[in-house]
Each structure stands twice: as C-alpha cells, then as structure tokens.
Amino acid sequence: MTGLVDRIVALLALGGPVVAILALLSIVTLAVTLYKLWQFRAARVGAHRRLMQALDAWDRRDRVEAQSLAGRSRSHLAPLVAAAMESTTDRDRRERIEAEAAMSFGRLERGFRVLDNIAQIAPLLGLFGTVLGMIDAFRALQSAGAAVDPSILAGGIWVALLTTAAGLALAMPTSLVLAWFEGRMARERDFADLLLARAKAPVAPADASVPNLAAAHA
Numbered sequence: 001m002t003g004l005v006d007r008i009v010a011l012l013a014l015g016g017p018v019v020a021i022l023a024l025l026s027i028v029t030l031a032v033t034l035y036k037l038w039q040f041r042a043a044r045v046g047a048h049r050r051l052m053q054a055l056d057a058w059d060r061r062d063r064v065e066a067q068s069l070a071g072r073s074r075s076h077l078a079p080l081v082a083a084a085m086e087s088t089t090d091r092d093r094r095e096r097i098e099a100e101a102a103m104s105f106g107r108l109e110r111g112f113r114v115l116d117n118i119a120q121i122a123p124l125l126g127l128f129g130t131v132l133g134m135i136d137a138f139r140a141l142q143s144a145g146a147a148v149d150p151s152i153l154a155g156g157i158w159v160a161l162l163t164t165a166a167g168l169a170l171a172m173p174t175s176l177v178l179a180w181f182e183g184r185m186a187r188e189r190d191f192a193d194l195l196l197a198r199a200k201a202p203v204a205p206a207d208a209s210v211p212n213l214a215a216a217h218a
Helices: 002-015 017-042 049-059 063-072 078-086 091-108 112-144 150-200
Strands: none
Touching: 017 112, 017 150, 049 063, 049 078, 049 150, 063 078, 078 091, 078 150, 091 150, 112 150
C-alpha cells in the first residue's frame, strides 16, 4: 500500500500541477458516479413492476387494488401515479403533477453537468500540460547550448505527453458513465409519460390496444 502511495506521489510530482488537477477531478468524478448510482437505486429508477401492476388493475376499474399497489411501490414515480389516479378530470392538478414529475427528474439529473464539464475539460487540461511541458523541454534545450543532450528533450517530451494521457484517461470513462446515466434517464422519462398517461385515461382490458405491462415485465 505504501509503495502504491509513493508511486502516485511521484507521478503527481512528475506531471506537475496539471496532473494534480486531473487527479482531483478524477476523485470528483468517482464521488459523483457513486452518489448517482446510490440515488438511482434509492429512487428505484427502472424498477416499476408494482406500478405497472397497479395500472393494470386501474384499467380493470379496480380502484382499491390499483391504489393499494401504487401505495406499496417504492418508485419515485409512485406518488405521482397515485395523484394522477385521483385527478383524471382535474386539469389544474394534472398540470401540477407534470410539474412535480419534471422536478423529480431534475433531482435525478443533478450532477450530470459536473460529469459533462469534466469530460470536456480533461482533454484540454491534458493538452495544456503538454504545451507547458514542451515549453520547459525546449527551454532546457536552449540552456544546454552547444552541449546538447537528447535525453533532456526526450525526458521533457515524455513528461509533457503524460498530461495528455492523464487527461484522456479521465475524459473517456467519464463520457461513458455520463452517456449511461443519460440513457437511463431518457428511458425513465418515456416510461413515466406512459405511466401518467395510463393513470389519467384508464381503458378497459377488452381494448386490445392496451398491453398488460405487468405481465410483459414479469
């Protein structure tokens, strides 16, 4: 463990302040990613089986069973679906439910901007570090005068390219994580629209256009 810490410290000292900043950003990225994973799990993002069962009961006009199932669901959409069942003809309440749904998604999407900014700025920081490293390398080469040692230039270039590699190593996984989170939220929004639409306009199961979502996701 001590050897690993020593290597990290040596790498930070070698790469300079740019690598130190990238290391700090990597910690921020990890913290935001872990927090969003916990938040998604706590909100039951993508886990709406009980809500789908409630809406199947709602379509059968079984009001008591539908509200009971919706009340037992731990999904972040459960209160909104339950409220939609109570306000199928109240336009003002429907608009409020839609606004509350937007706020719920807004809370789940907090932190996305942080990941997006890190994914964009990390390669630029890496390039900035490379430029600074090349400046130092050529300055050392100039100071050497006639006694030119290729190792001076090679060592400087190696340190310069280290910052670019560090920037890309941070940007690529951050972009992938952000894309995964955004994909989950896009599917969640589509599903929320379907849930709220079914809660507002129940249709008897005799209508073939209404699928049994609970059975399909069993």
